[in-house]
Amino acid sequence: MATTLPDVMHDHVGYLLVRLGKRAQRHFEEALVPLSLRPPLFDVLAVLAAEGALSQKSVADILQIDSARVVGLADELSELGALDRIPDPNDRRRNLLTLTAAGVEMAAQASSVALDVERDLTAALGAGDLRTVRTLLQRLL
Amino acid sequence: MATTLPDVMHDHVGYLLVRLGKRAQRHFEEALVPLSLRPPLFDVLAVLAAEGALSQKSVADILQIDSARVVGLADELSELGALDRIPDPNDRRRNLLTLTAAGVEMAAQASSVALDVERDLTAALGAGDLRTVRTLLQRLL
DNA sequence: TATTGTTATACTCTATAACTATA
DNA sequence: TATAGTTATAGAGTATAACAATA
Numbered sequence: 001m002a003t004t005l006p007d008v009m010h011d012h013v014g015y016l017l018v019r020l021g022k023r024a025q026r027h028f029e030e031a032l033v034p035l036s037l038r039p040p041l042f043d044v045l046a047v048l049a050a051e052g053a054l055s056q057k058s059v060a061d062i063l064q065i066d067s068a069r070v071v072g073l074a075d076e077l078s079e080l081g082a083l084d085r086i087p088d089p090n091d092r093r094r095n096l097l098t099l100t101a102a103g104v105e106m107a108a109q110a111s112s113v114a115l116d117v118e119r120d121l122t123a124a125l126g127a128g129d130l131r132t133v134r135t136l137l138q139r140l141l
Numbered sequence: 142m143a144t145t146l147p148d149v150m151h152d153h154v155g156y157l158l159v160r161l162g163k164r165a166q167r168h169f170e171e172a173l174v175p176l177s178l179r180p181p182l183f184d185v186l187a188v189l190a191a192e193g194a195l196s197q198k199s200v201a202d203i204l205q206i207d208s209a210r211v212v213g214l215a216d217e218l219s220e221l222g223a224l225d226r227i228p229d230p231n232d233r234r235r236n237l238l239t240l241t242a243a244g245v246e247m248a249a250q251a252s253s254v255a256l257d258v259e260r261d262l263t264a265a266l267g268a269g270d271l272r273t274v275r276t277l278l279q280r281l282l
Numbered sequence: 283t284a285t286t287g288t289t290a291t292a293c294t295c296t297a298t299a300a301c302t303a304t305a
Numbered sequence: 306t307a308t309a310g311t312t313a314t315a316g317a318g319t320a321t322a323a324c325a326a327t328a
Contacts, residue, residue, distance in 0.1 A: 003202045006191030008252065009184075013271065014165040014259050016278040018180075021162020024155040039159075040318075043150075050147030057286060061144045066320065071288060093286040093327045114153060121155050124280050130154070133277040137157040139265050140274075181295075198309055207297065212311060234304045234309040 049107035053098040190248035194239040
């Protein structure tokens with residue numbers, strides 16, 4: 001009974017990326033459970049923590065997700081007390097998503113969790129190889 | 142209006158893998174539309190093309206998916222005329238998934254599509270870097 | 283006219299539990 | 306008792322279209 005991945009798939013960078021991406025997503029998802037967060041919520045949190053207040057459209061552009069999705073994610077984060085929607089005085093179509101103190105704290109905790117997951121995922125590589133793969137993946141993005 | 146990914150995310154190999162994995166999946170998905178296939182169907186097809194007839198459980202093990210999922214995928218591929226379920230004479234609990242001639246042909250076409258996608262996805266890298274990243278990703282898997 | 287945010291809808295992927303038939 | 310396959314169900318992520326308010 002065969003249990004190994006055929007070479008044709010194992011040799012495709014695209015396939016490796018899909019598979020490793022799913023694994024990373026799954027590990028990260030499990031690690032976020034204690035914080036009552038999921039990866040898409042973390043992404044919004046992390047962008048706001050790094051960039052400061054942003055419109056929902058800006059968040060969508062940065063994360064390359066549909067702006068309709070941001071609505072629900074902002075709803076959830078708002079219910080968790082992590083952010084507020086503040087109308088942009090310069091353009092009243094816009095909501096500026098702004099982290100609360102609790103949101104800043106959640107972002108910090110989640111960021112620490114992300115570092116732990118990162119270490120687990122890359123444990124098979126030495127420091128040099130890790131830098132190499134990071135650089136090459138960044139070039140692909 | 143900021144539109145760049147924050148460094149904290151851009152520097153995480155885990156995040157890069159998730160993002161690149163989704164992109165690869167999406168490109169591949171679009172490329173498969175003309176063949177009336179989706180990535181999970183391709184995966185089953187590719188495994189059978191490489192390994193020959195396998196039980197549904199073996200396919201699940203190789204692809205690391207739940208065996209309950211294989212049921213529906215095999216149903217779809219069967220409706221497309223790509224495979225038959227043949228009862229295993231040695232163990233009547235098992236179905237041996239066997240590609241039909243049409244299935245073999247579909248697998249070959251899909252494989253060619255996969256190669257095109259692979260070239261697109263990795264166009265930013267030279268031959269040496271491509272080998273490097275492939276090797277390092279294989280080590281991570 | 284174009285953009286921001288919202289709502290509604292639907293589809294795919296995925297996980298789980300309960301069931302059958304065979305071993 | 307354990308394994309292979311099946312069925313049913315539900316949740317999460319995603320994509321799309323139509324709409325209101327504002328530019």
